[in-house]
Amino acid sequence: MSGFENVTAYVLAGGFGTRLRRAVPDRPKALAEILGRPYIHHLLDGLAPLGVRRVVLCTGHLADMLEDGLGADYRGMELLYSREDAPLGTGGALALAFSRHPAELALCLNGDSLTDADLGAYLRWFEPRRESAALLLAPVEDAGRYGRVELDGAGRVTGFSEKGADGPGLISAGVYLLRPGALVRLTPGEPASIEQDLFPALAAGGDLCGWATSARFLDIGTPESYAAAGRFLLGPDGGGAAVFLDRDGTVIADKHYLHDPAGVELLPGAAEGLRRMAALGLRLVLVSNQSGVGRGYFGRGDVERVHGRLVELLDAEGVRLDAFYICPHAPGEDCSCRKPRPGLVERACRELGLDAAASFVIGDKPCDVDLGLAVKATPILVTTGREAQTAGPGEHRAAHVASGLEAAAERIETILSARAGGGEGA
Template identity: 65%
Template sequence: MTDVTAYILAGGFGTRLRQVVSDRPKVMAEVLGRPFLYHILDRLARLGIAKAVLCTGYMAEQLETEVGPAYRGLALAYSREDTPLGTGGALRLALKRHPAGLALALNGDSLVEADLAAYLAWYGRRDFQAALLLASVDDTARFGRVEIEDGADGQGRVLAFREKGAPGPGLINAGVYLLRPEALAAIEPGSAASIETDVFPQLAAFGRLGAFAVQGRFLDIGTPESYIAAGRFLRGTGQGGGNGAVFLDRDGTVIAERHYLHDPDGVELLPGAAEGLRRMRSLGLKLVLVTNQSGVGRGYFGRDAVERVHGRLLDLLEREGVDLDAIYLCPHTPGESCSCRKPLPGLIERAAAELGVDPDQSFVIGDKACDVDLGLVVNATTFLVTTGYGAGHAAECGSRAHHVVGSLEEAARHIESILAPPSARGGVEIT
């Protein structure tokens, strides 16, 4: 997708969300342990997009510092607006600074389940100046309704926009747009404009605005209520369907141990890790990474470095057919008073609330005493894995762990036995 540049509208003030997320830009509000922006970037990376431009405004410097220049093969650039320009003005400015023949624009506070590759392919066969990705919802009152020409496949052109406030099912603008630069030509450079009210209705009036409707679920984190529900939305895209999870340490358990790892090139899956995770997933268990990263608190590297490492980890796991449901980290040093540094239970408590899992039905796997003790604190079944620092910790905490294993693949076999019905165990218990 080297001929398409993504533009993420990330500069909104987020007035309604300020009561629950007041110390960061809205797109950096955490969902399932990670800033929401990274859930968007993950989708762009999987699509094969080479470059994304973040249109920044409110708390722009913080966002640019915390995200950095690259992620999962995506080159990241920034277009900062010094005064609020609205969605249309911000895109006009960004396209002037970072030109592209075709823009894939995305609202930074929403997600929709959709085949973006099919959307791009469809648009490439049309001559619209712009096209909206539309989602079907049960109630359009909050978002307004989009009327399109009749068509069995939900694809065609936009006819009209209906005002917000009219209840009932229908199609809404899902916050994803494809457009050519000429679609914004009427906006004066540096002037404020709304793409939703100043650009799209005019294009629709001249038959130049396409519509690509999908049936996938839609998420907007713009209100406290929808933000709280965001974890459930993202959880619904995962494969684990039960109440149990496997809580996994990162370094020395899933990937090779590196001293204060902050370079994605240093990420290496341990032998048996991918196969073990696949087997755990097949049991209906959610896969959740819980990791202490005090290098952030010590100032050795920033959160952006941690996310690049996690992006590389996701790349490697996805190639092996494995998805993680969530990644939670503690950035604090041992001397800070936090509730999330392992073996304290804060990370698992967050995961239980957002993922709906029961620690009593779950497993904790790691290579250090703090991982074993974390599992014991939350009443989970514990595994000490002898990769990483595990062999050196066996004498200290091996007797406290329920199981001591040599790899995640071996741990998966134990979990299979634990979860198997008694009739399937053949009277043999693995210890």
């Protein structure tokens, strides 16, 4: 048991992101894409392994848009929505959500920040303490942009510095633990700010503590920081070469317009093949045509739930896909991203700093081979999908054919070895 089974997560997801409009003009911050997936799914993928069973999204007036995109559940977590019809601020929104969906302990997360802190360690640190609330603190070089948090030797918050003081310091990373007693200071439905109204009052009464970490932190609320979010999630070793992977018939079993997470089935040897590719220092990037969205057969949220199940299955195998890029368009929409057009790979290379010519494209269809040739990558056709299995001689242009991802990994090892030795290797 992780300790999070009785914790309800509350996500402050109601912001449209005034500063972010230039980069993401048509969707709220929670649905802004990072590594090809809406931000909220990265957050939910961090909560699911902890054992969180219930997530309440404080949606402001965006409830319909978020619910349409997320649905009622994700990776075994129940998703609930708390709409506010008038602006309430972070404190008012949280108090209203808690009154509707109370919990023994609340894990509150800002809907516009990223951190790689160990939330399990955070909870274990807080559980024996007497304070009713805790802040997760991260060190930054420009604390003046956010405002510092001051601690005493016992880990209690003693005060907050206003924004503007230059230099490094500890800041709130936007991840809070709150017992019910912390929220009695807020009136459900009344406007209030967590940062300005709740936390200073708790700190003045010695009822607020702070867990200082070495975790990285990023606020995605500006176009500049949002542009850095993908590299932040990938870690310091981003860039370089990648394997661009088709999904259906390559990584998972090809099922007709798959949109139910229960139907996700890893192909034999897929996890091992991906593990071997990652061990070679290659990024693993999914590039998939999902015309069922454009045809109206299912929604983008259904695609993300399928990908959530894929993440879950690969996690169990110790494998992580670095990014997911999909084309949601129907064939007649004349987009630039439907394979074999190069848009998905070009976007991945631009956002992640990847070198297409040093990379590989693997898929089970002729369009995957043509995509690899179009971006000057090395294409590998796997015979695990229906099209490759039924293709006749000369119906594809792949120089490399493999029986599956494990065999493809072996082929890549040979190619990279040849390249290192000065051969062409392709």
